[in-house]
C-alpha cells in the first residue's frame with residue numbers, strides 16, 4: 001500500500017479520436033469515492049468488489065442525467081498499476097463522453113494527471129524501477145517487433161536484475177568495509193584489498209563493460225538509423241524513395257531539380273527501423289529556393305548514419321559526385337548505381353567493369369559497397385536492403401543482438417561513470433586506500449548505478465523521463 005498522500009488524479013487513458021471503447025482512469029485515495037459518486041451499477045453490491053468489471057451508468061451526480069452506459073472497475077491498492085486505489089471507467093469511445101466524465105471526476109475532487117503521472121506513481125510507490133518505467137514508454141512507442149521485444153524484456157526487469165546483481169555485490173563489499181571501519185583493530189583480517197580488486201577486475205568491471213557494449217551494439221535496434229539519399233539532380237533519388245516505400249510518396253519528373261526540400265519517411269528492414277530521407281539534388285544553382293534545399297541535403301547528410309550516394313549508372317561519374325565522396329569522412333556509405341536498366345548492370349556490382357570510375361573511386365577512397373538498381377523497374381531493392389543491413393549490423397540474417405538487454409543512452413552514460421569510478425577505486429587499492437575512502441568510492445559507484453534504476457535519480461531527470469509520456473499513462 002502506498003504510504004504517500006498524493007492527490008487523486010484523473011485522465012483519459014485512450015488515444016484521441018473515435019473508438020469502440022474509451023477509458024477514463026482515476027488513481028489515488030479518492031478514486032473509489034469518486035466512482036461511487038458518478039457510477040450507478042445495474043446490480044449494486046453492498047461492498048465494492050476489487051478487480052471486478054461492473055456494468056452500469058455514469059450519471060450526473062446532481063441532475064441524475066445519464067451520460068453513458070459503461071463498465072467500471074475498481075482496483076484496490078496495492079494491487080493496481082500505481083499501487084494506489086485505481087478506478088477505470090470504460091465508456092463509448094467518443095471524445096465528448098470521455099471529456100464529460102473527466103470533468104465530473106474533476107468536480108468530484110480529482111486533479112488532471114500530468115503526462116506520465118500514473119507511471120511515475122507506479123515508480124515512486126515501488127511497483128516499477130526506473131528502467132521498467134522507461135520500458136513502459138518504449139513499449140507504447142515501439143514500431144518494430146524487435147524494439148517491442150526489447151521493451152518487454154526491460155519491463156520484465158531484465159536490465160534491472162543485471163544492475164541489481166552488481167549493486168548487491170557492491171553492497172556486500174561495502175558492508176564488510178564498514179565492519180572494518182567500526183572495528184579498526186581487526187581491519188587486516190577483514191579486508192583483503194587483493195580480493196576486492198579481483199572482484200572488480202574479474203566481475204564488476206566486465207559486467208559493466210558487457211552492458212555498455214550491449215548499449216552500443218543494440219542502439220540501432222532501439223533507436224533505428226537515419227539513411228539519407230544524396231546525389232545529383234535527376235539520378236532517381238525520389239524514385240528510390242518511392243521504391244523503398246512501395247508508394248508514390250515523392251514527385252518524380254524528368255526535370256532536374258524536382259525535389260527542393262527533404263522528405264522523410266520510415267521503413268523497416270529486417271526488423272530495423274530506418275528513417276529514409278530523400279533530398280534535393282546537389283548542383284550549383286542560382287535559384288534561391290533550390291540553394292536552400294541543397295544546404296538542407298548537406299545538413300541531412302552530415303546527420304545521417306548511412307549515406308546512399310545515388311549515381312546514374314548510364315552516365316560518367318561527375319565531379320560533384322567525387323566531391324561528395326571526398327567530403328564523406330568516416331561516415332558509412334553505399335554507392336547505388338541507378339538506372340541499371342539503361343546499361344544492363346545487375347545486383348551487387350562490386351567488381352563490375354561497367355562502372356570503371358566507381359572501381360577507381362573504391363581504390364582511391366575505401367571499399368564502399370556498390371549496388372546496382374533500377375528504381376524504375378524496381379530491381380535491386382533486396383540487394384540494397386541486404387547491403388544496408390549488413391553494413392550497420394555486421395549481420396546478414398534477421399537481427400540477433402546476442403544480448404538479453406539493450407540499455408538506452410541514459411543508462412549507458414551512468415554505466416560509463418560507474419565503470420570510471422570502479423577503475424579509480426582499483427587504482428586507489430593499489431595505493432592502499434583507507435577503508436573510509438574505499439567506502440566513499442564504493443558509494444560513488446553505487447550512486448551511479450542507482451541513477452539507472454532510480455534509487456538516486458534527481459527530480460529533474462525524473463521530470464524529463466516522465467514528461468515524455470502521454471497524459472493518461
Ligand SMILES: Nc1nc2c(ncn2[C@@H]2O[C@H](COP(=O)(O)OP(=O)(O)OP(=O)(O)O)[C@@H](O)[C@H]2O)c(=O)[nH]1
Nearest residue numbers: 233234235236237238239257258259281374375376
Ligand atoms: N530508365 C530509368 N529511369 C529512371 C530510373 N529511376 C528514375 N528514372 C527517371 O529519372 C527521372 C528523374 O527521377 P527522380 O526520381 O525525380 O530523380 P531525383 O534524383 O529525385 O531528381 P531531383 O529531385 O530533381 O533531384 C525520372 O524521369 C525518372 O522516371 C531508372 O532506374 N531507370
Ligand SMILES: [Mg+2]
Nearest residue numbers: 237238258259
Ligand atoms: Mg527528387
